[in-house]
Amino acid sequence: MRERMIAEYLTTRYGLPGWLAYGGVALVQCLILLGIMMFAAALFTWMERKVAGRIQDRLGPTRVGGRFGWLQSVADGIKLLAKEDLIPKEADAVLFRLAPYISFCAAFCVYLVLPFSNGWVAQHLNVGVFFIVAVAGLEVFGVILGGYSSGSKWSLYGAMREAAQVVSYEVPLGLCVVIPVMVAGTLDLVAIGNMQRGWGVNWLVFHNPFLFITFFIYALCTVASTNRAPFDLAEAESELVAGFLTEYSGFRWSVFFMAEYGSMYAMSGLGSILFLGGWHGPIPVAEMLGLTYANHAVLGWLGDLLGACNFLFKAFLGVASMMWLRWTLPRLRIDQVMTTCLKYCVPLAAAMFVGTMLWTYALPGGLLPRSTPMGAVAEAPPWTAPRAARGE
Amino acid sequence: MEIGLILDRLKQQFGERIVGADLEAADPWIEIAPTALAEVARLLRDDPALRFDYLHCITGVDYVQPDAKKAKNFPWEVHFELLYHLSSMAHGHRLVLRVALPRWQGGVEGQLPEVRTVSDVWRTADWHEREVYDLSGVRFAGHPDLRRILCPEDWEGHPLRKDYKMAEEYHGIRTR
């Protein structure tokens, strides 16, 4: 709703042609999201080195551009851009070039429907969660094509393992996502987020014990489906040299790299909305300070800004824990990865689903008295009310 | 079990095919005829009193003095020798088997001497015999996969032979 309002304002106030206004707004939104994704990737390359350093009892980058080596990611970026990205002789050139961008687009699409705060979302889809789970499945294509088109046996092995793993981990991931959606009653991410307003107790993760366990299964599946840490079979250096990434170098490699970090950040963001109250902190600071739309539009906007910081911080914590896992645990074998998925994650997620269903059936109001009635939509900003309500 | 008893046990079993022995040396050894190698090996390993279950290594030693000047005071007579260092984990005693072979089969240059393999008795002999074949040039009859193990597949000559001359160049690379 927000972008339609801006587009109309542009057409009426400045007489811009329709398509330029809508196109412009869409372009700005995409650039913002791209910016967030790039910044996240840059921050995490630097952070990964620092976290790895700390865990391994060393400093990590310190001298690159200033005190804490914060320019390291820029240095990496320049190196990757300057590096020659070559294509092997017997590689399938078209698909080889195409693969990283499929992965990147899939990772980017998730950001389209991910709300950073109440109403701060590029495309307020009614089926937000469902769209994210669907698009997350596309990322595996980039890896499969990358692995196949590199033409070498090793990258084919990497692509095979990756595809098998990601496709099979979509099942428990889908199940874990459905459980909070069932409790919230809607697929709309903004509504789910708003529903967890107020104190930390309202977070869905504390809604019932089954949901609490589901959160950890979700975390496990996220680590597996973004190919991180104990599940990073695809680029298992010790066996497959670098899996499907063997033949990639330079910019193409960094696109794959950004896709991985982007989807890592997005999935931990989705996790924080579904389970950890999205943009609501454990203590409702915004309400206490009176930063709500009831008082004044700008104050309400500030409350949302605070919410956005909350959301970014939670997603940041998710990524940090993934890095922590990566630098402490050895890697699982492909059959162990499959058995954990099919023999442990799926049945457990199904059990949690049944458990949550019985729980909500038995205690519709929930155990604890809720500060806000379940399902009531928070008062949205005035200008986003549907057109009919605003009397056009 | 002391080395003397082992020697008597072997002599009683094989008679004159046990050619010689030296019990006082730092490493006491028994020399056997090449034809008796397979049976002696099987007896040494399977006999409960001996139980030589651990073959340390097989060494090929080439006794010839190629250049004339030093040939005069050459202490040994010209032959080729295989040394089998054995020990028993069960009883803790050690033994060296010595097999004397002609340097070239039937005196013809280039014809490798032939002896029966012991890789069916001790599995470790498989690789050791391949190494002796590769570096010293001895053929082991009955070996499952007698190929060069250290030198490239198409290398000519056997480096550890005293009269070994390295080829001028190998695949276009000058070696000397």
Place this chain on the structure above:
Amino acid sequence: MINWHTFFFMLFATITCAFAVAVVVSANVVRMAVCLIASLAAVTGLYFLAAADFVAAMQLMIYVGGTLVLLVFGVMLTARGPFVSMKITPANWLMAGLAGGALLILLLCAAVSVDAWKTAAVAESAAGREGGHTVARIGMALLGLRVDALEQPNPALRGGMAGYLLPFEIISVHLLVVLVGAAHLARARRTKKPIEPPSGTSRAA
């Protein structure tokens, strides 16, 4: 003023058809699979245009995310050596052209003859409706409450609009049984063949 709705409709339609043709024309098997993915993804765009976001996400997840992953799996595993590129003889072209052309003409006649689709109104009304929100209605329809056809006068028709949950469940159980059967068949073949070096090159160990 350009009508954006028709512009995007034309765009997605051409992409779908173009890639569909590419699937037929291309020789490399893997290229075919990629073109198929692209054309089905373009169909998702069409669904979004028709404001059916639930079905669009469903298409994306089931077709592109599920079926085509298996298809690409199969293509990649077999696409080694002789199977990668297919040679198409002119005779094949002729036969395919005839069959395809006949079906195309049949389709066109059907499309043109239905008068309900003739008026441009259809495109107008679709854009007007407030975006999405089909999920709730689909959910209710599954349970038997057809919110979009509440005022259906004719009782006979109203009966027909009962909930679709039961058939939905039956189909899914049916699919489950089919998958279990397929897995069983594949598994049986593998265990019978014991893992040993290929007889052709096995040396006397």
Place this chain on the structure above:
Amino acid sequence: MAVERVDPELVEFDVRTDEMLINMGPQHPSTHGVLRLVLRTDGEVVSSVVPHIGYLHRCAEKIGENVSPRQWIPYTDRMDYLAGMNMNLGWAMTVEKLMGLEVSEKTRHVRVMVCELNRIASHLVAAGTYGLDLGSFTPFLYCFREREKILNLFEAVCGARLTYSYIVPGGLIADLPPGWLEACERCLSELEAVVPELHAVLTSNEIFIRRTAGVGVLSPEMAIDYGCSGPVLRGSGVKWDLRRDGQPSVAGMYEDYRFEVIAQAGGSYPRDQEYPPVPPAAVLGDCWHRFYVRMLEVVQSIGLVRQAMEKYRRSADAVSEPIKITQKLPRGEAYLETEAPKGQMGFLVIGDGTAIPWRVRARSSSFCNLSVLPEISRGCLLADIPAILGSLDIVLGEIDR
């Protein structure tokens, strides 16, 4: 035998689509050097492994027939380049056995001290790279940080960090520098604090156990039959350690030291109460046991070094002088094996009365440990190959000589 006979294993079938022939190496991150493994795989399952060695073959034995024993010491350094001291010890004692030399008490204790330190360094490299093979990067850095301290000690002793040439036939090239014993004590106490960390990160880590327990099981009979030795043999439950069961001169070096062989006898390891218990999934002779034996040996070596320092302080006599380069070798043969970190390293020397030995032979422990790989990795998964190879802890310098 036709020279151009091509090894049938290397011919790849293009018709057969399920069988795949894969080359792991010779340039591969997890083959510990230039080893080439030709794997015949059916999907992920490996049906046969054919190791190809010889990429690092320098024919040190041929050179041994042209240089005097003291000049050949640097060649022994470069065989197992992670345990230079133990290699020097092996060759030095073989020549001393041939010449019938006796070394002084002080030399013996310095040799024990230095060799046990080198065993710790070698096992630290083994543990670190094994963590790398299984995907966890962090223990590698912990191990190498401790190994650096040991290398600094060696640098103080003989000036080199990897190829020491410190122990020579006849004795040592120099006595320990002053203040070295205190530095050594500090290094050992710091190392003792790291070992529980390594156990926590690796040995008792659930994923590590799942990746190594029951993988690459080597039965005791097969281990003896293939001539395996060292932690590979003791990992299969065979109580055999040359420091106790070796030839008189080798066992003599350790006779007044408190020492017991680390192998699982009757279900328990000696002194295993302070360390993580053996997980139920671990089968005797699998990768986990070989790794566990190495970790226990590190602690045991710390104890041995401490005892050696005590005895060194008490011994009064001087370090014995090494033999001259032109020293005449008596006619005769001598074969001696010592307990190197990787296994039993054997040397044979045949003297013919001149200063140059007639024949020199080096028996490598990794050579036999590697020969068991095709046997124990039949039918395992592709990801198990680095796990099994890492647990055998081979060094290609020693295999190819």
